[in-house]
Amino acid sequence: MILGSCSSDREASTQPAATTPTSSTSATTSVPSPARTARLGAAVTAKRLESDPAYAALVAERFDSVTPENAMKWSVARPTATTWDWTGADAAVDFAQRKGLQVRGHTLVWGQPSGNGIPAWLDAMTDPGEFTAAVLDGITTQVGRYRGRVQRWDVVNEPLNPLDGDVHRNVFVERMGPDYIERTLKAARAADPNAELWINENGTEYLPAKAEGLVELVRGLKAQGVPLDGVGLQTHLFVDGPLRAGGISDVVGRLRALGVEVAVTEADVPGGSPNRDAAAQEAMWRQVAQECVSSGCVELTVWGVSDADTWLDDPGLRQTVPFLAAFPVPTRPLLFDENLKPKPAFQAVEDVLAPGG
Ligand code: XIL
Numbered sequence: 001m002i003l004g005s006c007s008s009d010r011e012a013s014t015q016p017a018a019t020t021p022t023s024s025t026s027a028t029t030s031v032p033s034p035a036r037t038a039r040l041g042a043a044v045t046a047k048r049l050e051s052d053p054a055y056a057a058l059v060a061e062r063f064d065s066v067t068p069e070n071a072m073k074w075s076v077a078r079p080t081a082t083t084w085d086w087t088g089a090d091a092a093v094d095f096a097q098r099k100g101l102q103v104r105g106h107t108l109v110w111g112q113p114s115g116n117g118i119p120a121w122l123d124a125m126t127d128p129g130e131f132t133a134a135v136l137d138g139i140t141t142q143v144g145r146y147r148g149r150v151q152r153w154d155v156v157n158e159p160l161n162p163l164d165g166d167v168h169r170n171v172f173v174e175r176m177g178p179d180y181i182e183r184t185l186k187a188a189r190a191a192d193p194n195a196e197l198w199i200n201e202n203g204t205e206y207l208p209a210k211a212e213g214l215v216e217l218v219r220g221l222k223a224q225g226v227p228l229d230g231v232g233l234q235t236h237l238f239v240d241g242p243l244r245a246g247g248i249s250d251v252v253g254r255l256r257a258l259g260v261e262v263a264v265t266e267a268d269v270p271g272g273s274p275n276r277d278a279a280a281q282e283a284m285w286r287q288v289a290q291e292c293v294s295s296g297c298v299e300l301t302v303w304g305v306s307d308a309d310t311w312l313d314d315p316g317l318r319q320t321v322p323f324l325a326a327f328p329v330p331t332r333p334l335l336f337d338e339n340l341k342p343k344p345a346f347q348a349v350e351d352v353l354a355p356g357g
Pocket of ligand 1: 115157234266
């Protein structure tokens with residue numbers, strides 16, 4: 001569904017047509033969501049939703065969907081193979097349910113060896129049988145816990161190599177085999193037959209070979225009848241300079257032709273570089289929204305609510321991502337400023353997402 005997804009889904013999201021809620025709540029937000037042609041989502045910090053009423057109100061009033069930025073990753077939610085910390089994830093899901101927002105669960109299977117990708121305890125599990133059981137049991141437990149309350153999951157994050165279109169030979173491939181994507185998607189389907197199942201990838205807007213690899217991966221999965229409903233394009237635009245026209249819409253169109261939904265799932269547009277002043281940054285936001293909407297994306301999620309929240313200013317990240325050196329801190333890459341005031345880019349995006357925009 002594309003048209004009218006937002007105001008109607010907001011009402012519906014406590015009783016989604018395609019899902020069976022495990023508990024009944026009512027939406028308490030009194031502010032109607034503007035009608036939009038695609039969902040507007042934001043990555044959120046569970047702690048801030050609880051501790052900062054202005055932040056929570058902004059999320060409830062301005063967005064249709066939330067993605068917990070870190071709280072559902074196993075590096076955070078699953079301290080060991082057999083123990084879980086649901087604090088942050090529960091807070092985000094409960095908040096969304098109270099406010100009538102949808103939830104994109106993020107993420108179950110992520111082979112990135114550094115940062116908050118694969119947790120150390122799982123990396124250390126070298127026995128293939130033990131590893132596979134831990135992965136599949138974890139999916140069953142987590143997806144099952146939020147059955148009916150998380151509308152869609154980024155089941156597999158970043159299945160391809162960072163800089164080309166080949167499947168990343170990560171620990172999941174090494175220990176479960178190349179069919180780990182199929183097996184993890186099937187485990188998620190069994191745990192919540194009504195949740196949409198997505199894979200999520202980065203860099204396709206800059207790297208044509210990677211876009212090609214993603215299309216081929218999805219083509220293969222669909223041809224085998226693997227349960228896959230959607231493909232997320234992260235869209236972290238931190239290569240200094242313009243984005244080629246069609247950088248987003250081309251791959252959206254090719255993926256949709258394979259019978260999956262497509263969304264921009266983690267957009268951010270840092271500014272302040274030699275090649276990206278404030279006007280260029282705003283124009284780029286407009287381009288992201290326009291390409292997304294015109295090619296039929298169902299969702300545009302931005303990676304953080306305000307400029308105070310962005311991961312791009314993190315000193316640790318900046319040491320490992322050389323591209324970011326072009327953008328001085330603060331990079332101010334989001335739609336609301338440090339004081340939670342809407343930036344011109346927010347209005348630009350809203351104008352594009354408005355019906356007929
Ligand atoms: C990032 C978070 O924003 C940071 O807070 C954390 O330190 C590292 O992970 N691709 C993804 C996201 O799929 O999960 C990442 O989130 C950003 C890149």
